[in-house]
Amino acid sequence: MSLTLKQAEAAIQAAQQKAQELGVKMNIAVVDAGANVTAFARMDGAWLGSLDISIKKAKTARFFDMNTGEIGKLSQPGGPLYNIEHSNNGLISFPGGIPIRNKSDEIIGAIGVSGDTVENDHTVAEAGIQAIQ
Amino acid sequence: MSLTLKQAEAAIQAAQQKAQELGVKMNIAVVDAGANVTAFARMDGAWLGSLDISIKKAKTARFFDMNTGEIGKLSQPGGPLYNIEHSNNGLISFPGGIPIRNKSDEIIGAIGVSGDTVENDHTVAEAGIQAIQ
Amino acid sequence: MSLTLKQAEAAIQAAQQKAQELGVKMNIAVVDAGANVTAFARMDGAWLGSLDISIKKAKTARFFDMNTGEIGKLSQPGGPLYNIEHSNNGLISFPGGIPIRNKSDEIIGAIGVSGDTVENDHTVAEAGIQAIQ
Amino acid sequence: MSLTLKQAEAAIQAAQQKAQELGVKMNIAVVDAGANVTAFARMDGAWLGSLDISIKKAKTARFFDMNTGEIGKLSQPGGPLYNIEHSNNGLISFPGGIPIRNKSDEIIGAIGVSGDTVENDHTVAEAGIQAIQ
Numbered sequence: 001m002s003l004t005l006k007q008a009e010a011a012i013q014a015a016q017q018k019a020q021e022l023g024v025k026m027n028i029a030v031v032d033a034g035a036n037v038t039a040f041a042r043m044d045g046a047w048l049g050s051l052d053i054s055i056k057k058a059k060t061a062r063f064f065d066m067n068t069g070e071i072g073k074l075s076q077p078g079g080p081l082y083n084i085e086h087s088n089n090g091l092i093s094f095p096g097g098i099p100i101r102n103k104s105d106e107i108i109g110a111i112g113v114s115g116d117t118v119e120n121d122h123t124v125a126e127a128g129i130q131a132i133q
Numbered sequence: 134m135s136l137t138l139k140q141a142e143a144a145i146q147a148a149q150q151k152a153q154e155l156g157v158k159m160n161i162a163v164v165d166a167g168a169n170v171t172a173f174a175r176m177d178g179a180w181l182g183s184l185d186i187s188i189k190k191a192k193t194a195r196f197f198d199m200n201t202g203e204i205g206k207l208s209q210p211g212g213p214l215y216n217i218e219h220s221n222n223g224l225i226s227f228p229g230g231i232p233i234r235n236k237s238d239e240i241i242g243a244i245g246v247s248g249d250t251v252e253n254d255h256t257v258a259e260a261g262i263q264a265i266q
Numbered sequence: 267m268s269l270t271l272k273q274a275e276a277a278i279q280a281a282q283q284k285a286q287e288l289g290v291k292m293n294i295a296v297v298d299a300g301a302n303v304t305a306f307a308r309m310d311g312a313w314l315g316s317l318d319i320s321i322k323k324a325k326t327a328r329f330f331d332m333n334t335g336e337i338g339k340l341s342q343p344g345g346p347l348y349n350i351e352h353s354n355n356g357l358i359s360f361p362g363g364i365p366i367r368n369k370s371d372e373i374i375g376a377i378g379v380s381g382d383t384v385e386n387d388h389t390v391a392e393a394g395i396q397a398i399q
Numbered sequence: 400m401s402l403t404l405k406q407a408e409a410a411i412q413a414a415q416q417k418a419q420e421l422g423v424k425m426n427i428a429v430v431d432a433g434a435n436v437t438a439f440a441r442m443d444g445a446w447l448g449s450l451d452i453s454i455k456k457a458k459t460a461r462f463f464d465m466n467t468g469e470i471g472k473l474s475q476p477g478g479p480l481y482n483i484e485h486s487n488n489g490l491i492s493f494p495g496g497i498p499i500r501n502k503s504d505e506i507i508g509a510i511g512v513s514g515d516t517v518e519n520d521h522t523v524a525e526a527g528i529q530a531i532q
Contacts, residue, residue, distance in 0.1 A: 004177050036181055040173040044137050048169055048301055049329025052354045077343045090352040118346045167300025168447055196448025210476045213517045219489040221451045270443050302447055306439040310403050314435055 002033035003100060003109040003132065011100070011111055011128035012041050018127035019043060019115070026115035026124055027054035030100075033108050035062040043115070050114035056090055057097030057112030057121075063088060065107050068097030069122070096121030100129055135166035136233060136242040140265045144233070144244055145174045147264035151257045152176060152248070159248035159257055160187035163233075166241050168195040176248070183247035189223055190230030190245030190254075196221060198240050201230030202255070229254030233262055268299035269366060269375040269398065277366070277377055277394035278307045284393035285309060285381070292381035292390055293320035296366075299374050301328040309381070316380035322356055323363030323378030323387075329354060331373050334363035335388070362387030366395055401432035402499060402508040406531045410499070410510055411440050413530035417523045418442060418514070425514035425523055426453035429499075432507050434461040442514070449513035455489055456496030456511030456520075462487060464506050467496035468521070495520030499528055 008030035019026040025046035032038045042051055060068045072093035074081040085091045095118040100109040113125040141163035152159040158179035165171045193201045205226035207214040218224045228251040233242045246258040274296035285292040291312035298304045308317055326334050338359035340347040351357045361384040366375045379391040407429035418425040424445035431437045441450055459467045471492035473480040484490045494517040499508040512524040
């Protein structure tokens with residue numbers, strides 16, 4: 001089971017709307033169950049460097065089926081997954097990437113958001129997911 | 134001058150519609166004047182390998198401000214730009230990538246489409262551009 | 267709005283002059299608003315390894331529209347952007363990269379300097395920027 | 400023996416002047432004897448995709464101590480160096496890259512120019528070299 005483009009576009013629209021409410025400019029990426037980008041949008045004036053980060057957050061969330069921030073807790077110096085960010089052509093392990101589940105709780109993709117504080121990135125990602133479930 | 138996300142999304146929607154008319158499944162990428170991805174969509178069931186190709190087509194069209202197929206005419210064995218595809222982390226030099234111009238004829242970005250024959254790729258890219266101009 | 271080659275060259279000349287005053291040998295890179303290299307100079311005898319670092323500093327400063335050292339404060343172990351350096355084919359998050367603004371306070375590019383202490387790198391970058399504003 | 404930054408900058412200025420005479424917009428790169436970039440300039444409005452190509456031309460010319468176009472003659476299908484462009488993170492084997500020699504005929508670096516026809520690229524590269532010898 002994988003999400004559809006229609007679902008990915010709905011997530012991106014909802015995320016954009018939340019970003020506008022917060023007054024922030026985001027890069028928003030949605031990947032499917034195979035961790036391949038399905039849809040992407042960069043809001044006007046959003047950081048150029050967040051393009052790659054938003055995609056890496058979405059991929060990271062699907063690679064390990066957990067929120068990206070969870071991986072960051074394990075990848076610190078002395079932690080069990082220290083520097084796991086070196087794998088897979090670069091992971092991003094701070095908040096803003098979240099797996100997307102269907103009603104049967106199966107993971108069908110992931111969303112990644114980057115462009116402001118990690119708290120706002122996560123909030124906007126959550127808003128995107130709400131549009132699907 | 135660079136295109137806006139709103140323009141990029143309009144191009145992607147128009148390209149999707151044309152693809153549906155043709156009964157084909159496309160990856161569609163739009164880059165801005167700086168050759169950075171602004172919006173992207175992969176239609177359900179579209180070739181996974183065309184994800185990267187569509188992005189490279191859009192970038193290639195902006196890198197050299199011409200249709201990607203024009204570069205391919207010059208990069209053949211014995212041609213003046215033989216193997217130019219090795220530059221810029223990989224170019225795509227067959228049809229499907231087209232620069233996007235504003236009403237003042239300034240290049241403000243490019244579109245890249247991949248997923249079917251190069252003729253259909255180009256036709257769908259053209260449809261995307263019509264939505265902007 | 268993006269800086270011109272003439273502005274970039276003026277920044278590099280001013281940075282070189284400051285480096286000579288300090289008795290240090292620098293790599294100096296200037297990128298435009300699209301984060302693409304516009305001009306570069308490596309002073310005779312400057313560290314070879316600083317070539318890539320100076321370019322990455324300039325790109326990083328433009329990618330996030332802030333001084334590179336600011337990112338380094340956030341990317342430490344336990345910090346909110348831990349290991350962000352893995353994105354964008356490698357960021358540099360210590361001082362020496364600074365966005366370049368025009369008189370309207372719009373960001374039109376960035377400068378990156380590498381070759382000595384990060385304090386000297388930053389000082390030389392600042393001297394480069396003074397030549398433009 | 401390697402060229403100095405002063406020599407590299409003289410070559411780039413002379414190349415720019417020739418480009419202006421021809422009415423073309425060029426990316427111009429100079430590498431030292433170690434094939435490391437010493438100086439670079441992208442003229443306003445020059446193709447973005449030629450940034451990487453100009454650097455690869457300069458490196459290719461120094462990697463093999465010959466004009467880049469000579470390598471292209473050998474790298475054609477059926478030729479002795481077929482597809483050598485896959486090495487060294489990408490070579491460019493059409494004209495526009497030329498080794499730089501000192502008065503003792505030692506190679507001290509190379510220049511690479513990209514932005515127009517390969518004939519004009521080569522002509523502008525030659526003009527850059529004249530400023531050094």
